[in-house]
Amino acid sequence: MAKVEMTPDRLMYPRPALLVGANVDGKANFMAVGGGGVANAEPPMIAVLIRHHCHTLKGVLQNLTFSVNTPSVDLVREVDFCGITSGAKVDKVKICKFKVFYGNLKTAPLIEQCPVNLECKVVHILNLGTHSFIIGEVKGTYVSEDCLDLPPKAVPLQNLTFSVNTPSVDLVREVDFCGITSGAKVDKVKICKFKVFYGNLKTAPLIEQCPVNLECRVMHILNLGTHSFIIGEVKGTYVSDDCLTNGKPDVKKIKPIVFNLESSEYYAFGEVIAKSHSIGRELKAKE
Numbered sequence: 001m002a003k004v005e006m007t008p009d010r011l012m013y014p015r016p017a018l019l020v021g022a023n024v025d026g027k028a029n030f031m032a033v034g035g036g037g038v039a040n041a042e043p044p045m046i047a048v049l050i051r052h053h054c055h056t057l058k059g060v061l062q063n064l065t066f067s068v069n070t071p072s073v074d075l076v077r078e079v080d081f082c083g084i085t086s087g088a089k090v091d092k093v094k095i096c097k098f099k100v101f102y103g104n105l106k107t108a109p110l111i112e113q114c115p116v117n118l119e120c121k122v123v124h125i126l127n128l129g130t131h132s133f134i135i136g137e138v139k140g141t142y143v144s145e146d147c148l149d150l151p152p153k154a155v156p157l158q159n160l161t162f163s164v165n166t167p168s169v170d171l172v173r174e175v176d177f178c179g180i181t182s183g184a185k186v187d188k189v190k191i192c193k194f195k196v197f198y199g200n201l202k203t204a205p206l207i208e209q210c211p212v213n214l215e216c217r218v219m220h221i222l223n224l225g226t227h228s229f230i231i232g233e234v235k236g237t238y239v240s241d242d243c244l245t246n247g248k249p250d251v252k253k254i255k256p257i258v259f260n261l262e263s264s265e266y267y268a269f270g271e272v273i274a275k276s277h278s279i280g281r282e283l284k285a286k287e
């Protein structure tokens, strides 16, 4: 493979697009920084490269603290603006409508709109020529809640329990209603006239009209992207007594609903077509 020798340059990819902040004469200011990276693991340190004339550098030297804010793509205009104007002349916080907050260090301004914020204490400054290479120890790390890979708060973090209720065909209207309306807006229990009871867990509501009810304790929640995949340990199982035959749940009496996603239709449970663990024996002879 042929190689072309270039003039020595800082060809390292990818470069971040960060907003580095400092209080200059007590006032928050931010500049765009592409020259930055990780410096040390324990204690956690990062490094930023700042030209000597930058207004932000003045603040870094005044307080010996600074911040590193990671903007998301929707802040690209603001990032660029902070990279082409100087805080010595304009109030960038005001023009960019940045909401500034402070963490443990009190003097490193952080931008609320940026999903990730680090506040740092200066530990080394190296004058490398055109730029000062500033190494800071990370003293505070903040991440916007909606950027954390966590399941939605409301359900699991309240009770960590849920119920699974099997309705019979005569509840098909209620099932459909519960699938097309949100409990955030309407009281589905009231509208569907569900009689709710609780089992051992006390916090998983069960529907009396449904012949089969399971109450579960959350074991795992996997955030798969569009959905949370929730695995529950069944802690209580209840079956309406009129749906039992010889003490066992009888599917003919339970009359569960079958849902066909492709046609958006509900079906009733079908006819028995064969006995399990039995019909397959007919092929055993051909083994």
Ligand SMILES: Cc1cc2nc3c(=O)[nH]c(=O)nc-3n(C[C@H](O)[C@H](O)[C@H](O)COP(=O)(O)O)c2cc1C
Binding pocket: 017, 029, 030, 031, 032, 033, 034, 035, 036, 049, 050, 051, 053, 054, 055, 056, 057, 079, 080, 082, 083, 084, 085, 086, 087, 088, 131
């Ligand atoms: C994408 C981008 C990346 C930049 N990276 C750096 C950098 O790593 N170091 C630096 O000193 N200036 C960098 N700049 C330029 C400064 O952000 C710019 O000089 C700014 O006006 C300084 O603001 P201040 O005077 O308010 O501190 C960058 C500009 C842009 C647009």
